[in-house]
Amino acid sequence: xxxxxxxxxxxxxxxxxxxxxxxxxxxxxxxxxxxxxxxxxxxxxxxxxxxxxxxxxxxxxxxxxxxxxxxxxxxxxxxxxxxxxxxxxxxxxxxxxxxxxxxxxxxxxxxxxxxxxxxxxxxxxxxxxxxxxxxxxxxxxxxxxxxxxxxxxxxxxxxxxxxxxxxxxxxxxxxxxxxxxxxxxxxxxxxxxxxxxxxxxxxxxxxxxxxxxxxxxxxxxxxxxxxxxxxxxxxxxxxxxxxxxxxxxxxxxxxxxxxxxxxxxxxxxxxxxxxxxxxxxxxxxxxxxxxxxxxxxxxxxxxxxxxxxxxxxxxxxxxxxxxxxxxxxxxxxxxxxxxxxxxxxxxxxxxxxxxxxxxxxxxxxxxxxxxxxxxxxxxxxxxxxxxxxxxxxxxxxxxxxxxxxxxxxxxxxxxxxxxxxxxxxxxxxxxxxxxxxxxxxxxxxxxxxxxxxxxxxxxxxxxxxxxxxxxxxxxxxxxxxxxxxxxxxxxxxxxxxxxxxxxxxxxxx
Numbered sequence: 001x002x003x004x005x006x007x008x009x010x011x012x013x014x015x016x017x018x019x020x021x022x023x024x025x026x027x028x029x030x031x032x033x034x035x036x037x038x039x040x041x042x043x044x045x046x047x048x049x050x051x052x053x054x055x056x057x058x059x060x061x062x063x064x065x066x067x068x069x070x071x072x073x074x075x076x077x078x079x080x081x082x083x084x085x086x087x088x089x090x091x092x093x094x095x096x097x098x099x100x101x102x103x104x105x106x107x108x109x110x111x112x113x114x115x116x117x118x119x120x121x122x123x124x125x126x127x128x129x130x131x132x133x134x135x136x137x138x139x140x141x142x143x144x145x146x147x148x149x150x151x152x153x154x155x156x157x158x159x160x161x162x163x164x165x166x167x168x169x170x171x172x173x174x175x176x177x178x179x180x181x182x183x184x185x186x187x188x189x190x191x192x193x194x195x196x197x198x199x200x201x202x203x204x205x206x207x208x209x210x211x212x213x214x215x216x217x218x219x220x221x222x223x224x225x226x227x228x229x230x231x232x233x234x235x236x237x238x239x240x241x242x243x244x245x246x247x248x249x250x251x252x253x254x255x256x257x258x259x260x261x262x263x264x265x266x267x268x269x270x271x272x273x274x275x276x277x278x279x280x281x282x283x284x285x286x287x288x289x290x291x292x293x294x295x296x297x298x299x300x301x302x303x304x305x306x307x308x309x310x311x312x313x314x315x316x317x318x319x320x321x322x323x324x325x326x327x328x329x330x331x332x333x334x335x336x337x338x339x340x341x342x343x344x345x346x347x348x349x350x351x352x353x354x355x356x357x358x359x360x361x362x363x364x365x366x367x368x369x370x371x372x373x374x375x376x377x378x379x380x381x382x383x384x385x386x387x388x389x390x391x392x393x394x395x396x397x398x399x400x401x402x403x404x405x406x407x408x409x410x411x412x413x414x415x416x417x418x419x420x421x422x423x424x425x426x427x428x429x430x431x432x433x434x435x436x437x438x439x440x441x442x443x444x445x446x447x448x449x450x451x452x453x454x455x456x457x458x459x460x461x462x463x464x465x466x467x468x469x470x471x472x473x474x475x476x477x478x479x480x481x482x483x484x485x486x487x488x489x490x491x492x493x494x495x496x497x498x499x500x501x502x503x504x505x506x507x508x509x
Contacts, residue, residue: 134188308481322364
């Protein structure tokens with residue numbers, strides 16, 4: 001009992017423990033950014049002394065002594081407790097976040113005039129400053145001036161809401177892994193690069209097709225952030241173009257003659273939004289159309305001119321040739337028309353194919369005119385010759401009457417008609433005799449006397465031969481053989497001068 005009493009007495013004599021000291025106030029440590037960007041915010045680090053030592057080591061430390069691995073550093077840098085990806089940079093300062101962009105065009109393909117679109121494979125790069133990702137005052141800044149993150153971490157940081165305004169289809173390239181790059185610099189600069197496969201709209205002006213040049217655009221805008229929150233700029237640092245094109249870029253129908261970066265801020269019903277665009281100047285390759293369109297159609301028209309040198313009496317040859325050429329030109333024009341959109345204006349190719357069809361069809365009409373002229377000429381010659389023959393027969397009858405012939409009038413007229421028919425048959429048979437003799441007209445019972453002969457005069461025959469049937473028809477063919485080629489050459493001169501010098505204004509919206 002005595003021992004227990006002494007212990008209680010000693011415990012009572014001990015001084016009371018000192019009261020606990022109040023926790024120290026929160027300390028704030030700040031460091032300015034190295035590049036002096038006016039939009040950059042001071043780095044703030046909250047130190048909670050109430051946490052255990054082991055917990056402190058998991059938090060961001062300015063000296064970096066508490067962070068031993070890059071995993072711990074990244075977990076601290078983009079920890080959801082201090083980094084909210086839903087808030088854009090500089091939101092608390094009510095200042096816009098400036099985003100600079102560059103584009104590297106790998107390929108341009110499948111330029112479609114019917115749908116007015118084209119495919120492109122490009123690398124789209126965006127850069128901006130996020131002061132919440134600044135680690136310039138830590139030991140990690142010396143170890144790693146920039147850190148390349150895994151592509152899956154893009155979902156843990158804020159990115160601009162940029163989109164392609166004239167895109168019809170699009171996807172990211174995932175061969176063999178998602179082609180995305182996220183790089184964070186020690187001053188808080190973020191680089192986000194991705195490879196995109198896009199089908200973009202291209203409003204074309206086809207008045208000069210296929211002698212035209214087209215201007216297609218790559219239009220990039222902000223979908224939700226107004227210009228007071230987000231601003232887009234082309235990266236023109238170090239005098240390097242923001243638009244880069246693959247040196248090996250080739251297109252089957254076009255040549256990329258120029259590219260230009262422009263700005264196109266838009267105002268809609270929901271506000272004013274940032275917009276930038278690239279103008280791609282495409283020059284159509286005319287060599288393909290010269291070989292497949294202009295040269296074949298020119299030969300078809302020239303072939304129709306050869307028909308003028310064929311005898312107009314060769315009806316099957318000239319008719320079938322003209323009809324075949326008309327069908328060929330029509331088929332070729334329809335094939336070209338199926339590759340173009342249905343527009344309300346007239347294209348250069350429409351003018352060319354229509355002119356070729358007109359020349360070929362005019363050759364067929366010329367052949368019809370030649371046949372009409374030939375038939376009328378033959379009819380006039382037959383009538384004229386019949387009049388001359390009948391006149392000679394009447395003169396013969398008058399001679400017999402005057403001489404007191406013994407044949408009756410009926411027999412004389414019968415003989416006259418018979419001789420006239422024989423003369424006409426000789427004419428139709430293309431006889432070459434220059435004299436026609438008519439004899440044995442006297443009565444067999446009459447006394448012997450010299451048989452009268454009626455001779456068609458040679459000057460009359462020469463008068464008929466001086467104007468043959470074919471002269472007028474052949475003259476028309478000869479004139480057409482000269483006039484048609486000259487007219488086609490004049491059309492070519494006017495056509496090429498007009499369409500090569502025509503300027504089509506492009507209004508891009």
